[in-house]
Structures are given as C-alpha cells and as structure tokens.
Amino acid sequence: MWAMEPGHFLWALLFIQPLWLQRTDGATRVYYLGIQDMQWNYAPRGRNVITNQPLESDTVASSFLKSDKNRIGSSYKKTVYKEYSDGSYMHEMAQPAWLGFLGPVLQAEVGDVILIHLKNFATRPYTIHPHGVFYEKDSEGSLYPDGSSGQLKADDSVPPGGYHIYNWTIPESHAPTDADPACLTWIYHSHVDAPRDIATGLIGPLITCKRGTLNGNSPPWRQDVDSYFFLLFSVVDENLSWHIDENIASYCSDPASVDKEDEAFQESNRMHAINGFVFGNLPELSMCAQKRVAWHLFGMGNEVDVHTAFFHGQMLTIRGHRTDVAHIFPATFVTAEMVPQKLGTWLISCQVNSHLQDGMQALYEVKSCSVAPRVSQLTGKVRQYFIEAHEIQWDYGPTGYDGSTGKDLREPGSGPDKFFQKGSSRIGGTYWKVRYEAFQDETFQEKVQLEEDEHLGILGEESLTYEIN
Ligand SMILES: [Cu+2]
Structure with a gap:
C-alpha cells in the first residue's frame, strides 16, 4: 500500500497550496458573480423628476426616453454582473436600488484575498478585470497578446456557459497610504472588448480598505462611516452595446426605418446617466445629517466623459482638500467624504452644460436620524452686500x-x-x-x-x- 512519511506529507501540502494563500494574512472574500442579460429602464419613473414634468412636455428628455418608429426610448437590453449567495447560482443577492445596473459592491481590506467565481449566463464571451488589486496572469481578465497561454489564458475570455475563478489580493504595495482615505475607490469590468463590454453594462464598483475598516457582517460594512455610496458618471453609449441591433428590433416601432449612422439616432442612444439613471430617476440616495458619508465616484466612457459632479448644499473633502465639485474622467476613481450639515433634498448634477441639460442629475436626501442639529458656533462678522x-x-x-x-x-x-x-x-x-x-x-x-x-x-x-x- 502507498504511504507517505508524515514529514513528507507536510512538505507536499506546502507545495500543493496555491501561491495566493501564502501571500495573505487577511480574510478570503468569496463572491459568486453571474453575467446575465436583462432589460434596463433609464427612467423608471417615466418623467423628468428634476423639472417634475411628464416626458410628453419635456422635449429634451423625450428625445432620449420616448420610443418611436426609429427611436429606442428609455429601455435597453443590457448585460450585467449579478451576485449570488453560493455556487448554485440559484439565489440572487439583493442590491440597493441606487446601484442601478452596476454590478455588486466588492469590498476587501489590505491583506485579503478576493475570489471571484464568475459564471457566464449570457450569449457572448466576457470576463471580469479589476483595477486596484494584485493579480497574476490567470486572473487579469483582459484579452490582449501578452504571450500567456493555456491555464493563464482561460481568464481572458469566459465563453457562454463558462466558469472561471479569479484570484485577486491586496498586498501592502496596493494599500491605501497614510494620506489616503480609509477606502479607495476602484472598479471592475469586462475586458474582452472593453469599450463595447462596458457600454453593454458590465461594470461594477470595488473598494480596498485599510485594515480594521470593514466589520464582520455579510456583506461587510464600513465601520468608519455611517453610509457610503457609489456613483458612475457616464454618457452610456448604447450605440456601442453588443445589443444595439436587438434593441432596435425590440423597441423601435418601425425598425426598418432606422439609420444607425444618423447622428440624431445615435445621440438619442447616448444616455447621460448616473448609475444608469437619467433626469433625476436615481432612487433612494438617503443619508443622515451630522454623520460621516463616503462617496465613491468614478467615470467611464469616451472623450465626452469629462464630468464635474456638483453636490449642492454640502461640502466634500477630496484628497484632504475642501470642495463641492468632484472632477471625474473616464477610468478616474475619486473618494470623497462628506458630513452633511443641512437637512432636505439636494441636487447632484454634472456641471458640464450639455450633460446637465441632457439628464445627468440626481437627488439625494439628508435626514435628521435623531441626531440633534448642530448649534451654529459662528464667531465672525456679519458682512452684508x-x-x-x-x-x-x-x-x-x-x-x-x-x-x-x-x-x-x-x-x-x-x-x-x-x-x-x-x-x-x-x-x-x-x-x-x-x-x-x-x-x-x-x-x-x-x-x-x-x-x-x-x-x-x-x-x-x-x-x-x-x-x-
Ligand atoms: Cu458630465
């Protein structure tokens, strides 16, 4: 009978153990993500919430949102990341409504391992590719001629029905610095054909935090802030979506009349969105006054995606500086901190004129949450103009x-x-x-x-x- 000396067995175990297990001293955070097709409505409330007008009386909003013989309207087929409770992919995890079509929030601390069990339920090959974490060639999720092959290539394109495990880690070299906020903002997205995959919907948020920031709940929660939100500012170009032809066939009442090269048709498919919501349709951005709030902001897209996100009524701290506007470019990740001072409903809008007019606006609500309002302690002069x-x-x-x-x-x-x-x-x-x-x-x-x-x-x-x- 085959037998092994106990000492040899331990040595063998050491070499069988995957490399990523040896690099970490933190938690292993396992996510089951499925890539799924879905129908997405950019304006589920059916009106311009900012002007409180129905679409019919809002010519700008209806140019993007009303379907017609050669217009798709507000609903599009998209392909997105969904989170499941386990490897059976039977039970979809609930997500906050404000997350829109973004994939689930992935969170980890320095020293942790993130294991992504990715299953592709859609009809094209896709991947998951992260920013801000360490990965080997078998977990990069980007298709390009890097000389890798075999097992190191399987992550580059997960076919329909396919499955791949991505190993990402957060070593000290990737940690937030002392000058950084407790958690850094990152993203993940599909990278077979990145511009088209992302326009189709395959993008989501990721944060990497200093040790001790996340609690032990499932899903974990930041202990250093009362609430935190993720906002993607992007002119989502549905003309680039893999589903553009299907969307024309499904939603235009006379698909044959559509000229895909027509500039007005193309413009009607450029959705000036925050998390996939336009004209104030983004729901449930609600937070407590006098409590710490983190805003994880990011951009994606094209040369039009130069965004200046203005948070009306409150102040932000970004990289240690006070501001009320965050600057966001494609693949730019911003962590902003806020302690809301004033109760009420406030506007978030991109200050680029055409973006503001074309719907890149949302509302957020500051509630009292039983914390006594701060007594004004101003000691300066009254300056009257x-x-x-x-x-x-x-x-x-x-x-x-x-x-x-x-x-x-x-x-x-x-x-x-x-x-x-x-x-x-x-x-x-x-x-x-x-x-x-x-x-x-x-x-x-x-x-x-x-x-x-x-x-x-x-x-x-x-x-x-x-x-x-
Ligand atoms: Cu903008």
Whole structure:
C-alpha cells in the first residue's frame, strides 16, 4: 500500500497550496458573480423628476426616453454582473436600488484575498478585470497578446456557459497610504472588448480598505462611516452595446426605418446617466445629517466623459482638500467624504452644460436620524452686500486694438475681425449682458466703486470674500 512519511506529507501540502494563500494574512472574500442579460429602464419613473414634468412636455428628455418608429426610448437590453449567495447560482443577492445596473459592491481590506467565481449566463464571451488589486496572469481578465497561454489564458475570455475563478489580493504595495482615505475607490469590468463590454453594462464598483475598516457582517460594512455610496458618471453609449441591433428590433416601432449612422439616432442612444439613471430617476440616495458619508465616484466612457459632479448644499473633502465639485474622467476613481450639515433634498448634477441639460442629475436626501442639529458656533462678522442685477452693454475689446499685434480689431483679415466686425449678420464686439453690481445700502442709490475691482470686467464689481476667524 502507498504511504507517505508524515514529514513528507507536510512538505507536499506546502507545495500543493496555491501561491495566493501564502501571500495573505487577511480574510478570503468569496463572491459568486453571474453575467446575465436583462432589460434596463433609464427612467423608471417615466418623467423628468428634476423639472417634475411628464416626458410628453419635456422635449429634451423625450428625445432620449420616448420610443418611436426609429427611436429606442428609455429601455435597453443590457448585460450585467449579478451576485449570488453560493455556487448554485440559484439565489440572487439583493442590491440597493441606487446601484442601478452596476454590478455588486466588492469590498476587501489590505491583506485579503478576493475570489471571484464568475459564471457566464449570457450569449457572448466576457470576463471580469479589476483595477486596484494584485493579480497574476490567470486572473487579469483582459484579452490582449501578452504571450500567456493555456491555464493563464482561460481568464481572458469566459465563453457562454463558462466558469472561471479569479484570484485577486491586496498586498501592502496596493494599500491605501497614510494620506489616503480609509477606502479607495476602484472598479471592475469586462475586458474582452472593453469599450463595447462596458457600454453593454458590465461594470461594477470595488473598494480596498485599510485594515480594521470593514466589520464582520455579510456583506461587510464600513465601520468608519455611517453610509457610503457609489456613483458612475457616464454618457452610456448604447450605440456601442453588443445589443444595439436587438434593441432596435425590440423597441423601435418601425425598425426598418432606422439609420444607425444618423447622428440624431445615435445621440438619442447616448444616455447621460448616473448609475444608469437619467433626469433625476436615481432612487433612494438617503443619508443622515451630522454623520460621516463616503462617496465613491468614478467615470467611464469616451472623450465626452469629462464630468464635474456638483453636490449642492454640502461640502466634500477630496484628497484632504475642501470642495463641492468632484472632477471625474473616464477610468478616474475619486473618494470623497462628506458630513452633511443641512437637512432636505439636494441636487447632484454634472456641471458640464450639455450633460446637465441632457439628464445627468440626481437627488439625494439628508435626514435628521435623531441626531440633534448642530448649534451654529459662528464667531465672525456679519458682512452684508447689496447686489443689483444690472443690464449693461459690454464691449469685449474696449481699446479697439489687439494688444498683442497693435492692429485694429475690426481690420479685415486680421483674425479678430471675425469677432469684432459688425455687419448685417454679425453682432460685433458689444453685447447686452446682465452684471451684478454692488451698492452702498438698501436704497440701491450709490454704487460701491473700488479702483482695484476694475480688472474684474464683467464679473461682479465687488468680490465677495469671507474671512475665517
Ligand atoms: Cu458630465
């Protein structure tokens, strides 16, 4: 009978053990993710929640959301990551409604292992590829000619019906630094054809936290904040989706009339979304006043995906600096912290003009949650300003000359003449504008005149500054 010396057996165990087990001192966090097709509605409330208008009376919102003979409307087939309770993939885990079509929140601490059991229930090959964690070639989930083969290639494309286990770790080299917040914002996404896979819906959030941040619950919860949210700002380009033809066939009433190259058709499929919701349809962003809130913000997409996320009414701290606007670019990950001070319903909007108009807005609610409101402890002065909105004619080139060339701004062919030449179909260099002007008191009779404010031009005449004592 075959037998092994006890000492040899231990040595054998050491070598059988997968490498990732030796690199960690933390928890092993196992996730069962299934890739599933689903129908997604970008505006489940059927109206522009921000303007409180039905779609019919909102021409901008309806250009994206109303289906027609050659328009898809608000619903699209997508393919997304879903989380299941175990390897039977029978019981889908509940997700907060505000997460939209994003995949489940993956969380881990420094020293942990993340094991993703990925099963593909969809009809194309997909993968899962992470940012912010350590992986070997068998767990990268990105298809490109990296010279890997065999078992190291299986992660690069999981076919329909296929299954793969991805091993990711968070070693010290990937840990949040002392200057970082407790948890860093990352993402995961499919990377067979990343732009098309992501536009189809395969993207989700991931955080890596300092040791001791997550509690032992299932799912774990950050102990350092009262609530935390994940927001994806993206002009989701459904024209890139693998399902564009099926969506045309399913939702356009006359699919044959669709010209996929038509710019207006393409624009109607660019959904200016936060977590896949447009025009204030994002639900249940609710938090407590005076409690710590973390916002994990990220962008994805194209050159249009330059976003400035403005949180009305509250302040954010990002990288140790106070701000109320977060800057988000494609594949940019921002961790912002907030302690909401003011109760009520507040707006989150991208401040890029066209994005704001085209629906990239959501509402969040700050509740009292039995914490006594903070007593104001202001010790500074009361600074009172009397400001009048005043119509003026503003000349953009009052000297009449180009300061860099000395030429007349209206000289034909000079370059500036296209802005300053006045004609039957040109306005020229002077425009009616409205400017804030400061007055001495509530009679609004005597203007505040400060020589040093001359450089302000069209800006308000007296700058409003506050000093902190
Ligand atoms: Cu934007």
